Amino acid sequence: MSLAGVIVGQPGAAQRRAIAKAITLLESTRADHRTQADALLTELLPHSGRSFRLGISGVPGVGKSTFIESLGLGLIEKGHRVAVLAVDPSSSLSGGSILGDKTRMERLSVEENAYIRPSPSGGTLGGVAEKTREAMLVCEAAGYDIVIVETVGVGQSETAVAGMTDMFVLMQLPNAGDDLQAIKKGVMELADLVVINKADLDPDAATRAQAQITSALRIFTQHGRVRDWKPQVLQLSALTAKGLDSFWQAVSAYREARAASGALAERRRHQAIAWMWERIEAGLKNDFREHPAVRELLPRLAQEVDDGRLPASTAARQLLDARRN
Amino acid sequence: MSLAGVIVGQPGAAQRRAIAKAITLLESTRADHRTQADALLTELLPHSGRSFRLGISGVPGVGKSTFIESLGLGLIEKGHRVAVLAVDPSSSLSGGSILGDKTRMERLSVEENAYIRPSPSGGTLGGVAEKTREAMLVCEAAGYDIVIVETVGVGQSETAVAGMTDMFVLMQLPNAGDDLQAIKKGVMELADLVVINKADLDPDAATRAQAQITSALRIFTQHGRVRDWKPQVLQLSALTAKGLDSFWQAVSAYREARAASGALAERRRHQAIAWMWERIEAGLKNDFREHPAVRELLPRLAQEVDDGRLPASTAARQLLDARRN
Numbered sequence: 001m002s003l004a005g006v007i008v009g010q011p012g013a014a015q016r017r018a019i020a021k022a023i024t025l026l027e028s029t030r031a032d033h034r035t036q037a038d039a040l041l042t043e044l045l046p047h048s049g050r051s052f053r054l055g056i057s058g059v060p061g062v063g064k065s066t067f068i069e070s071l072g073l074g075l076i077e078k079g080h081r082v083a084v085l086a087v088d089p090s091s092s093l094s095g096g097s098i099l100g101d102k103t104r105m106e107r108l109s110v111e112e113n114a115y116i117r118p119s120p121s122g123g124t125l126g127g128v129a130e131k132t133r134e135a136m137l138v139c140e141a142a143g144y145d146i147v148i149v150e151t152v153g154v155g156q157s158e159t160a161v162a163g164m165t166d167m168f169v170l171m172q173l174p175n176a177g178d179d180l181q182a183i184k185k186g187v188m189e190l191a192d193l194v195v196i197n198k199a200d201l202d203p204d205a206a207t208r209a210q211a212q213i214t215s216a217l218r219i220f221t222q223h224g225r226v227r228d229w230k231p232q233v234l235q236l237s238a239l240t241a242k243g244l245d246s247f248w249q250a251v252s253a254y255r256e257a258r259a260a261s262g263a264l265a266e267r268r269r270h271q272a273i274a275w276m277w278e279r280i281e282a283g284l285k286n287d288f289r290e291h292p293a294v295r296e297l298l299p300r301l302a303q304e305v306d307d308g309r310l311p312a313s314t315a316a317r318q319l320l321d322a323r324r325n
Numbered sequence: 326m327s328l329a330g331v332i333v334g335q336p337g338a339a340q341r342r343a344i345a346k347a348i349t350l351l352e353s354t355r356a357d358h359r360t361q362a363d364a365l366l367t368e369l370l371p372h373s374g375r376s377f378r379l380g381i382s383g384v385p386g387v388g389k390s391t392f393i394e395s396l397g398l399g400l401i402e403k404g405h406r407v408a409v410l411a412v413d414p415s416s417s418l419s420g421g422s423i424l425g426d427k428t429r430m431e432r433l434s435v436e437e438n439a440y441i442r443p444s445p446s447g448g449t450l451g452g453v454a455e456k457t458r459e460a461m462l463v464c465e466a467a468g469y470d471i472v473i474v475e476t477v478g479v480g481q482s483e484t485a486v487a488g489m490t491d492m493f494v495l496m497q498l499p500n501a502g503d504d505l506q507a508i509k510k511g512v513m514e515l516a517d518l519v520v521i522n523k524a525d526l527d528p529d530a531a532t533r534a535q536a537q538i539t540s541a542l543r544i545f546t547q548h549g550r551v552r553d554w555k556p557q558v559l560q561l562s563a564l565t566a567k568g569l570d571s572f573w574q575a576v577s578a579y580r581e582a583r584a585a586s587g588a589l590a591e592r593r594r595h596q597a598i599a600w601m602w603e604r605i606e607a608g609l610k611n612d613f614r615e616h617p618a619v620r621e622l623l624p625r626l627a628q629e630v631d632d633g634r635l636p637a638s639t640a641a642r643q644l645l646d647a648r649r650n
Contacts, residue, residue: 034642041636049633130638137636186511188544216541219513272630272637279641284609287649305597308374311366311462312597313455316604317359324612 004043007142011081011112019115019142023135027120041134048140049268051083051147052255055161057187058171059153063197067171067238068148069105072114074244080146081113083139087132087151087161088119115139126282129160133275136164153187162190163271166264167254169193172213174206174235188216192231193250199235200242206235228261229254293322329368332467336406336437344440344467348460352445366459373465374593376408376472377580380486382512383496384478388522390429392496392563393473397433399569405471406438408464412457412476412486413444440464451607454485458600461489478512487515488596491589492579494518497538499531499560513541517556518575524560525567531560553586554579618647 001009006018022044026037058064072082084105108114120131136147149165151157162168170191188194194213199206214233232250236243258264288294297319304310326334331343347369351362383389397407409430433439445456461472474490476482487493495516513519519538524531539558557575561568583589613619622644629635 038636038639038642041639045633045636134636134638186514189511212540212544215537216544219537219541269631269633272633273627275637276627276630276641279638280613280644281606281610283641283645284613285606287645288605288609302598302601305601306594308370308594308597311363311370311459312600313459313604314363314366316601316608317363319605320608320612 002043004040004141007044007138008047011143015142016115019138022138023117023131026134026138027131029122037134041137044137044141048137051136051140051145052251053136053147053149053165053167054251055165055168056148056150056171057153057158057161057168058197059173062171062173063238064150064152064171065104067195067197067236068150069108070238070241070244071248072105072108072146072148073111074241074248075146076111076113081115081144082108082111083115083117083136083144083147084108085117085132085135085139085147085149086119087125087129087149087157088121089125089128089157090152115142115144124282125156125160126278129157129164130275130279133164158187158190163274166258166267167192167251169195172196172209174199174202174209188213191217192229192254193247194231194233195243195247196233196235197238200237200240210235228257228263288319288323291323293325294319297322327368329365329466332369332463333372336468340467341440344463347463348442348456351459351463352456354447362459366462369462369466373462376461376465376470377576378461378490378492379471379473379576380483380490380493381473381475381496382478382483382486382493383522384498387496387498388563389475389477389496392520392522392561393475394430394433395563395566395569396573397430397439397471397473398436399566399573400471401436401438406440406469407433407436407471407473408440408442408461408469409433409473409475410442410457410460410464411444412450412454412474412482414450414453414482415477440467440469449607450481450485451603454482454489455600455604458489483512483515488599491583491592492517492576494520497521497534499524499527499534513538516542517554517579518572519556519558520568520572521558521560522563525562525565535560553582553588613644613648616648618650619644622647 003018003022006014007022009015022037022040025033025040028034028037056064056068068084072084075082105116109116117135120128120135122128132149136149139147147165149161151161158168158170168190170187170193172194174196194217196206196209196213210233217231217233234243234247234250236247238244255264258267289298301310301315301319305312305315328343328347331339332347334340347362347365350358350365353359353362381389381393393409397409400407430441434441442460445453445460447453457474461474464472472490474486476486483493483495493515495512495518497519499521519542521531521534521538535558542556542558559568559572559575561572563569580589583592614623626635626640626644630637630640
């Protein structure tokens with residue numbers, strides 16, 4: 001049977017091996033592997049898309065692994081099949097992933113109905129995110145109906161994960177002092193839901209943080225997003241599993257409201273087109289940087305712009321002209 | 326004398342005509358004009374950059390014109406020369422500008438030491454912003470030491486204006502009700518200063534809005550920006566000129582703190598390089614869209630991605646390959 005056939009077939013050890021093989025194929029940088037991976041993805045695509053895609057972000061130490069493990073075990077108990085993927089931009093530097101490490105989720109990783117895959121390593125954030133996005137399609141074709149994509153709060157990885165999921169959850173810590181933990185530029189606006197984890201450690205701080213974030217969310221209302229869903233702020237304790245039920249109720253309410261309004265389908269279509277353009281632009285920029293005339297001119301012109309000797313727009317025109325000739 | 330010579334020369338009617346001629350040249354779409362404009366800009370560049378660049382944004386009706394006129398008149402009284410430019414993305418649709426209209430600032434426009442130019446029209450936001458950015462260099466070379474760039478809160482124009490100025494000011498209205506005026510995605514984070522205009526109309530609402538925005542700004546701290554400047558929220562009334570002095574004191578404090586730390590020079594260098602890449606990317610994308618093979622393939626592939634029949638990354642690769650061959 002073909003690789004695609006095994007993937008869309010029955011759950012079990014053979015399917016699990018086929019998923020791993022497929023993901024390895026699409027993570028490969030060899031040109032012939034890439035051609036095979038594209039063919040495989042096109043074959044799997046009609047079987048994908050039936051899961052709920054949940055993005056989860058938070059700084060290291062916020063408790064993402066504990067939370068995802070508790071959540072995943074509870075979902076499996078309810079009859080779901082859960083895939084956990086990761087986007088870790090630092091893996092492109094370290095060559096290895098600090099996220100999605102199987103040993104971090106010991107109980108979840110041994111479950112038959114769970115599939116955990118660490119972040120792809122190497123390449124740019126765009127490349128890492130692309131591989132995760134494609135791995136998501138493979139898991140969906142294999143019948144995983146909940147796909148969780150986790151990321152750490154560094155760089156632009158939150159934007160990438162919010163851009164590939166149906167719902168984006170931001171995890172926060174309640175702060176001991178008066179100052180609420182600073183939220184990175186642009187991230188709060190991506191959040192469909194904010195959870196304050198470890199709320200039991202300092203209930204007063206958690207309640208204060210909840211009020212502050214709720215108030216901030218009200219100001220930073222994203223116009224198009226509020227029609228059918230108003231971002232919420234919840235407290236929970238992943239360690240004691242307190243608040244997990246309320247969390248899943250909120251996720252389900254979101255999913256129902258946005259499916260009914262058509263916003264979920266619209267978001268996915270928008271994401272697919274945006275993703276296509278993101279990859280095109282990355283490819284164009286890469287080709288540009290590797291063009292011989294550009295390689296020769298760019299360092300000098302960039303330096304002149306930096307020194308204030310050449311207008312930026314003039315430099316851009318000269319470089320574009322050099323590439324065209 | 327050359328055009329550049331007149332521009333960097335003595336203030337007066339001849340200089341004013343030369344500025345207008347230079348800006349008309351750089352707004353032209355003719356290729357030979359563009360070559361002349363690039364040469365002119367390169368000649369003027371060493372004389373530019375000595376102004377303080379102030380970006381001001383707010384929704385229509387917030388009172389930008391009244392505010393800029395009062396501010397400009399006060400600055401001229403103190404011995405400054407003030408240029409007012411505009412970025413109005415809607416001018417690319419309407420073919421004419423609703424911003425920077427001379428008749429809106431009747432008293433300022435007749436001042437010898439003021440130069441008011443409406444938004445360039447036509448083209449994309451990137452194109453409109455580029456022309457304004459270049460006009461700014463011309464005004465600076467002519468000795469205008471305060472350049473105000475105004476924009477309305479539509480589209481991505483705030484990002485463009487914040488990306489070409491030393492300080493970005495967001496104007497808000499105090500709201501009558503409990504709900505604070507919603508602030509568009511990503512805009513608050515650009516603000517170095519928020520002013521609540523028309524505060525005298527409803528002092529209670531203004532004070533409430535000030536507190537709410539101050540609290541939100543504390544949460545959305547932009548990491549790199551807080552070292553030497555903490556965004557402030559001020560109340561003022563542009564109509565009665567109440568609060569204008571405090572406003573200018575805050576601007577001066579910002580300028581001093583950021584000049585001393587080197588952050589101002591760093592911001593300008595960063596803006597120039599970012600601007601070069603923005604124009605390169607726009608040019609690459611434009612060339613891509615006009616490539617014959619892409620023109621033929623793009624509609625069909627985009628439709629297949631939209632329909633969920635083709636993975637976005639596969640479509641991107643096919644289009645990039647089509648362009649390369």
